[in-house]
Amino acid sequence: MIELGEVTKRFQGEAAVDGLTLVVRKGSIFGLLGSNGAGKTTLLKMIAGIYKPDEGGVAIEGETVYENPKVKQRMFFLPDSPYFFPQSSIEQMARFYRSVYPGWNEERYAMLGGVFKLDTKRKLSRFSKGMRRQAAFWLAFSCMPDLLVLDEPIDGLDPVMRRHVKNLLFQDAAERGMTVIISSHNLREIEDLCDHVAIMHKGRLVLEKEVDDLKEDTHKIQIAFREQAHEQVMEERLDVLHKETRGSVVLYIVRGEREDVSRIVKSFDPYVFDVLSLTLEEIFIYEMGDAGYDIQLILL
Ligand SMILES: Nc1ncnc2c1ncn2[C@@H]1O[C@H](COP(=O)(O)OP(=O)(O)OP(=O)(O)O)[C@@H](O)[C@H]1O
Numbered sequence: 001m002i003e004l005g006e007v008t009k010r011f012q013g014e015a016a017v018d019g020l021t022l023v024v025r026k027g028s029i030f031g032l033l034g035s036n037g038a039g040k041t042t043l044l045k046m047i048a049g050i051y052k053p054d055e056g057g058v059a060i061e062g063e064t065v066y067e068n069p070k071v072k073q074r075m076f077f078l079p080d081s082p083y084f085f086p087q088s089s090i091e092q093m094a095r096f097y098r099s100v101y102p103g104w105n106e107e108r109y110a111m112l113g114g115v116f117k118l119d120t121k122r123k124l125s126r127f128s129k130g131m132r133r134q135a136a137f138w139l140a141f142s143c144m145p146d147l148l149v150l151d152e153p154i155d156g157l158d159p160v161m162r163r164h165v166k167n168l169l170f171q172d173a174a175e176r177g178m179t180v181i182i183s184s185h186n187l188r189e190i191e192d193l194c195d196h197v198a199i200m201h202k203g204r205l206v207l208e209k210e211v212d213d214l215k216e217d218t219h220k221i222q223i224a225f226r227e228q229a230h231e232q233v234m235e236e237r238l239d240v241l242h243k244e245t246r247g248s249v250v251l252y253i254v255r256g257e258r259e260d261v262s263r264i265v266k267s268f269d270p271y272v273f274d275v276l277s278l279t280l281e282e283i284f285i286y287e288m289g290d291a292g293y294d295i296q297l298i299l300l
Pocket residue numbers: 011012015016034035036037038039040041042043
């Protein structure tokens with residue numbers, strides 16, 4: 001379990017992360033979203049023990065991260081541009097990680113050679129950006145960390161590699177209980193991958209939820225009433241996040257258990273009633289709108 005308690009980090013007096021409290025449970029794949037400058041990288045660097053919080057603390061399994069090599073040996077931080085020693089190859093980087101990560105798994109390193117198919121002797125500086133990112137994932141997965149912290153890592157990979165990396169993330173989370181914290185600007189990516197999401201804005205969390213809860217709790221429904229008067233009475237009984245009228249059909253975004261919503265709507269005997277599925281992006285737009293934020297300004 002990762003616990004952040006009232007964590008603040010300032011640069012030149014300005015808070016990049018501002019009194020943020022968060023718990024990430026073991027084995028979770030946790031997605032962190034937010035606009036440019038929201039504080040995601042700063043937060044990830046505090047979780048990885050690279051930055052020391054000015055206030056509050058970060059603990060992994062109850063132990064402080066900053067300047068704690070024992071905890072750091074169990075985690076891997078993959079920044080948005082992976083760092084390798086100058087002039088080094090994958091083989092040389094593997095030698096380094098082998099010496100510092102007690103969990104390094106030789107068999108896995110060899111097996112992943114069949115997935116990433118990169119020349120292990122070639123200088124990493126001669127690789128393309130995407131290839132360097134693949135190399136970083138290869139090394140990270142071979143270290144078998146308990147916590148993998150990823151700063152916008154997947155966007156530069158081609159679709160085939162993205163699929164491979166996602167499968168490895170799912171596998172390690174499910175089979176070994178590896179925790180993944182991943183920042184991204186790509187909602188669809190997060191929707192596919194994560195079981196939990198948080199949105200940051202100006203150094204704070206504005207929304208944090210299980211993806212399944214978000215999906216189970218929010219519904220898009222289309223209704224047409226026989227009796228116009230039913231519309232208002234029904235709305236009073238539902239938790240309406242959004243409403244749009246399209247001719248005789250009314251489209252609602254509502255919060256609540258699906259069965260409860262259906263029961264209430266059906267009691268008004270509508271002649272059209274459909275429940276449609278919502279994407280994570282739509283849910284965010286309505287949830288954040290309800291909380292007084294314009295998602296377009298926060299994410300897009
Ligand atoms: N080393 C630094 N020195 C000074 N200010 C910094 C430093 N790192 C981050 N900041 C500031 O802290 C704020 C948060 O930056 P951060 O990189 O954490 O945001 P982010 O959410 O990762 O953004 P992006 O999506 O653009 O990568 C920004 O205002 C940024 O200018």
